[in-house]
Amino acid sequence: xxxxxxxxxxxxxxxxxxxxxxxxxxxxxxxxxxxxxxxxxxxxxxxxxxxxxxxxxxxxxxxxxxxxxxxxxxxxxxxxxxxxxxxxxxxxxxxxxxxxxxxxxxxxxxxxxxxxxxxxxxxxxxxxxxx
Numbered sequence: 001x002x003x004x005x006x007x008x009x010x011x012x013x014x015x016x017x018x019x020x021x022x023x024x025x026x027x028x029x030x031x032x033x034x035x036x037x038x039x040x041x042x043x044x045x046x047x048x049x050x051x052x053x054x055x056x057x058x059x060x061x062x063x064x065x066x067x068x069x070x071x072x073x074x075x076x077x078x079x080x081x082x083x084x085x086x087x088x089x090x091x092x093x094x095x096x097x098x099x100x101x102x103x104x105x106x107x108x109x110x111x112x113x114x115x116x117x118x119x120x121x122x123x124x125x126x127x128x129x130x131x
Contacts, residue, residue, distance in 0.1 A: 012046040012069075016062040019045075037061055045069060050089050051082030058092040063100050067093065067107050071114065078118040079125065 017023050024041060027034045037059055040052055045065060048056075053070050056062055070093050073080045079087045093111065101108040115122070 011065065013044050015044055016041040016056075016065060019065055020062065033059075049082070050080050054082035054084070054089045054092045057089075057096060060097050060100070063096060064104075067096070067100075067104070071107065071110050074111070074114050078114065078121065 011019060024038055027038050033055070036055060040048070040056055041062070048066070048069065050073060053066055053073065057066050057070060070089060074090055074093065078090060080089045082088050
């Protein structure tokens, strides 16, 4: 994969807070989702699980860094899953705000290519109806 965004060296070992140069204060609203998103901004991206990617992408947080990671995962396994169901990472990626894709057409093209390459697998699994 050629993810052409120019990222600084060693970006995978950094946190979203480091990369975005934006430290969030502890959330006032105490829910599992809000607290987990807050926590995930403080851990290195190379420790993110599929579930962490799914969760943060689903909240449109850190997309400039997390979409390239998700595309790498989806290249290996289009139906990669977090904690919900098979293909939940793909579904979160497909639900990303269209403005992001318009500003990052290279990632949109990569996603389309991944899906095209996996066409037969999609049909075999009858996954299209789940999307």
